[in-house]
Amino acid sequence: MRAAVYDAYTENFDDITVRELPDPKVPPASVLIEVRAAGVNPVDWKLVGGHLDPVMPTQFPVTPGWDVAGAAGARVIGTASEANHEYLRGLGAEPVTYGDGLVDRVLEAAGGKVDAVADFVGGVLDDTLAVLTDGRSHASVAAPSVAEHGGRYIWVRPDGTETARLGLLVDEGKLTVEVAGTFGLDEVPQAFKDSAAGHVRGKLVIVP
Numbered sequence: 001m002r003a004a005v006y007d008a009y010t011e012n013f014d015d016i017t018v019r020e021l022p023d024p025k026v027p028p029a030s031v032l033i034e035v036r037a038a039g040v041n042p043v044d045w046k047l048v049g050g051h052l053d054p055v056m057p058t059q060f061p062v063t064p065g066w067d068v069a070g071a072a073g074a075r076v077i078g079t080a081s082e083a084n085h086e087y088l089r090g091l092g093a094e095p096v097t098y099g100d101g102l103v104d105r106v107l108e109a110a111g112g113k114v115d116a117v118a119d120f121v122g123g124v125l126d127d128t129l130a131v132l133t134d135g136r137s138h139a140s141v142a143a144p145s146v147a148e149h150g151g152r153y154i155w156v157r158p159d160g161t162e163t164a165r166l167g168l169l170v171d172e173g174k175l176t177v178e179v180a181g182t183f184g185l186d187e188v189p190q191a192f193k194d195s196a197a198g199h200v201r202g203k204l205v206i207v208p
């Protein structure tokens, strides 16, 4: 990676030079981000000058940078039937078809095991553990039993603050909700049948 570095404490900021360094190592539970921008703060030049050494000892060479904005650069592999592959691509995910052979398809698409699994379907614990790198994270909204196998079961709760935050994202165009169908009150049974069929893409909405 290309980085600005200094090799010793200095008051001469021209000693900060740009050079090629090896990419950082990524320990478990960490992510590597691609920095798009970094802020410069008083703490940065205080660190370069060695003024914070008593409280923040350092190892040279040092790449300064306190505030950064970047992109995690995660690759997302999503499971879907063929009919929804184009939709997943549009969301930035790489689609694979679910069903028999799913584990092999995921391993092939990922080029090995994956760093995290999010399950929104249920009944896929064996597949999850087969594709997940040992010790890495998995979570499910549909299978409480993941908690007995090192995973996290997530149960949503009404939360006004979070809902307001999601509303802002909708206003900014960063979050969209696909409406798969609207139904009148007398069509509620049909809406339930459609949902139970298990292939609705988006929300079914009752408009009384």
Ligand SMILES: NC(=O)c1ccc[n+]([C@@H]2O[C@H](COP(=O)([O-])OP(=O)(O)OC[C@H]3O[C@@H](n4cnc5c(N)ncnc54)[C@H](OP(=O)(O)O)[C@@H]3O)[C@@H](O)[C@H]2O)c1
Pocket (backbone or CB within 6 Å): 079, 080, 081, 082, 083, 084, 098, 099, 120, 121, 122, 140, 141, 142, 154, 155, 156, 157, 195, 198, 199, 200, 201, 202
């Ligand atoms: N814990 C919680 O708080 C919480 C909250 C919400 C939902 N849930 C649970 O989460 C599950 C999903 O909810 P949902 O609202 O997303 O349901 P949904 O609307 O019925 O999900 C339908 C979608 O799932 C896809 N799908 C069906 N079988 C699949 C499979 N084997 N692999 C991958 N994708 C598959 C379908 O795609 P195709 O048409 O391509 O098959 C369709 O796009 C349900 O079990 C629900 O009860 C839990």
